Structures are given as C-alpha cells and as structure tokens.
Amino acid sequence: MTDHPETPQGGDIVYRHRLPVRLWHWVNALSVIVMLMSGLMIFNAHPHLYWGAYGANHDHSWLDITPGHLRVGPLVIPTPGILGVSPGGRFVAFPPLVTIPSSYNLAHAREWHLAFAWALVVPGLLYWAWGFARRHIQRDLAPTRAELRPSHIAHDIGQHARLRFPTGAAARYYNVLQKLAYCAVIFLLIPGVVLTGLTMSPAIDAAWPWLLDVFGGRQSARSIHFLCAMGLALFILVHLVMVVLAGPINEVRSMITGRYRLPRERGE
C-alpha cells in the first residue's frame, strides 16, 4: 500500500501506448524493413556514392563497396564474407541475407521499394497528423527544457551505459534518450529518406526543382538517402537491443496490447 494510491509503482500495469501508436509502430516496422532490404538491393546495382549533381563510374566517389572491401573516403576497411561478396558467382555489395530479393534483381527490388514507399509515407503522415492533433508528440515525445540540460542528458547516458533503466513511476514516460531517438526517426530520418527519395526522381525534379537545391544535387540526395537509411538501420539495432535488455515480453506486449508492467524499483 502506498501514500499516493493514484501514483503507480513498480509491478503495476499501466496503459502506455494508445492504439494509433501501436498500429503505426507495426505498419512502419514492416515498411521500414522492406524499404531497407529492397533499398540495399537497389544499392547493389551501383555500389558507389557521390556528392553533387552527377556521379558515375569515372567520377570521384566517396563510398565504394568492392570485392571484400568497403571504402569510405580515404579509409579502406576489409569486409571479407560480409560486404562485397559473390554468392553463386555474381558480385553483390550487400549479401543475400539482408536484401529483397536475396539474389540480384534490380527490377523486383524496385517493385518492392516503390510500392512500400506508400506504406511508409501515408501511415507516417496520418501518424504525424494524429500525433500533433492529440498532443501525443508534444506531450510524450518532445523533450522538456529541463530534460535537454546537458547535465540531465549526461546523467541519462551514464545510467544507460550501466544498464540502469528507469523503474516504477518514472518508467511510465519516455526518458530523454528515448525521446531524442524517436524524434530523430520521426522528424529527421524518415522525412529525410522520403524527400531524398523524391529528389532522385527526374519527374519530381521537374515539378519541385527546389529539392535539388535543398540536398545539393541528385547524387548528394542519393548519398543522404543512403546515410538516413543507415541511420534507421542503426536505430532498429539499438532499439531491439534495448527491448531485449528492458524485458522483451513486457515491451512487446505493451506495443501489442498497450499495457505495460512498470519495472520494480531496485532494492538498494
């Protein structure tokens, strides 16, 4: 029993994720994964990145994947068996395990990519509209001024590094690192891949030439598209690790049913 019966404590089940959040989470998870995997196959068609308006084999690239090697600027990293492999005889930059389809097929990869782009954009816009209208973004995702103080962020990083996650009532809300990561995905990386994707369209460039000015040309847009996609892949990786560390059953259940069991306070 507690002095403040309305304040939940460790072990209590709270309603944490509203239905639109849960729906969008799973639709978006599928879309982003299909987009990433088909996108890596599209990259395989020309595994070089450039800055500027143009860029082809004879021009100066800043990133290449060649047999067994990744080059980023002056840095050459050996990647035997990981990047630049030849399963079944045909060279591919990204290996079959991470591409759609698994063996080289640009046409099919483009079919997946250009269809699921709609499943990324339309639900994303609906989520934005709902999130702002129902103040989910302002209330749950926007970091407060106090949370953005360097000392607070440094403290949270320290706690995360020691794998000490919020417990009890404090775990009802996202901590500042979660808020920053989710805001980066929702307002930077996803809009980034969408807008740079549109910039790669010669037809959209005719309609909205300002896109080329924003991103510094089509090949720069292609490079930024790739970097945003790698940012999303990194987010997914960290996100999954955090789910596992924080208690996968409780976390996954909360994203399905909305109900979350607050972690118990550490007895110290």
Next chain:
Amino acid sequence: MSAPLTRRRLLGSLAAGGGGLLLAGCDKIDASPSVQRILGLAEPINLHAQRLVSDRAALAPEFSASEMSPFFRTNGTSSPGTPDYTQLVASNFSDWKLAVDGLVATPLSLSLDAIRQLPRRTQITRHDCVEGWSAIGQWTGLPLGMLLKQARLRPSARYIVFHCADLFNGTPYYESIDLIDAFHPQTILAWGMNGHPLDVGHGAPLRLRVERQLGYKQAKYVMRIEAVASLAGINGGKGGTWEDAIGYQWYAGV
C-alpha cells in the same frame, strides 16, 4: 570425414539454416505472381501522383556548360554491331531514313540531313540510370512534338513507339512513351551531343531524350517511330525491351 559437432559448429549451422529458411521464404513471396501483381499496382499510382503534382510542361532542370560531367559513360549497347548498322556507319548515315508511321495521317521518311535542317533544341540535362548513377550532357535535336505535328497523329494514337537498330536477345530494342511525354518541350530526337554529332556509343544517328524519365527510356539508334493506340500487341506487350525482359516499370518515375 565428418568433423565432430561442436557447440560453435552447431550454432553456426543453425544460424545458416535459419537464414536459409528465411531467404527461401522471402524469395517465395517475391516470386509469387499475386504478390508481383499487388506490388505492380504502385506503378499507375506513382504515374498519377507524379502527374498530379507536376505540370505537363514542367521542365527538367537544365545546367550550364561548366556543370557537365567530364566523361559521359556509355551504357547498354555500345554498338548494335549488325551488318545493316555497320553499313550505315560506313556510309556516315547518308542512306539512312527515319520512318514515322502507324496512326498518322502523313507517314514520313526523313534523312539525317533533312532532320538537321528542321528546328532544333539544345539542352544540358541530367541522365539518370535506373542503377543509380547520373551524368550531365548536352543534347541537340529535333523536338519530337514538332515531328508528330508534321505527321499529323490520328485521334486514336495514344503512345509513341521507338524501334531501334540494336538487338536484345535477337529482337530489336524498343521503347514507348505516352503523348504527354511525347509533346513535352524537352522531348527531342537528339542527333548531337556535347557539341559533336551523336557518336555510335551514345546512339547514332538518333537518340530519344525524354528528360523526365530514367535512362532505359532514352532509346538509342532510333530507326522508326510508330504511333499506336495500344502497346499490347507489340513484342511482350509491356511497352519496352527492359519492361518485357526483366520487368522494369514502363512508367517508373524514379
């Protein structure tokens, strides 16, 4: 000889087996005709969405001479290599004629010299390959819309088909565009590139430039232009060599 089953080997083979199953599953989904049909629905949606946001006369960006690629790579066929084409090159295309036929009131047959005498447009534009690379070059040629007006399209004409000299698996390369792209001011039949007569590598004697589309739509070695009501009866029926052969979108848009 079988190596003893260590824990590491067991985990390794489980991971490989799991990955293999996953791959097989994904590839089964990818290969399913109904999945391909559903994904294919995006093509008309992309076409209509792009046409909705862009004026039919909106111009592709044009560049200055200083912004051109220092080297414009060739792609696809670098020379048709057929005896007929070799003969044309040997005679510097002096005996060559472009045919304009199909659903037109006035079929035309024009020599390269005659085409060069007609009004021309010069544009420095970006060429975007479906594979991802881009090159900026200067193109000079006859606006296609002007030629089609001269040939007087019949009202039933809906697509313009380009029949080419290069062979793909023994069949002449072909491509097609709709009338919005055909009458776009930057859609030209280029006979000059970067200030020189168009060379064999880039599609001599004539190459289509349809600047709001990807590279595989820019048909090289154009021999004959045909106005049609439907693409269904032509070769594989999908409107182009790559569309028929491996399934690139007819209207990709990106």
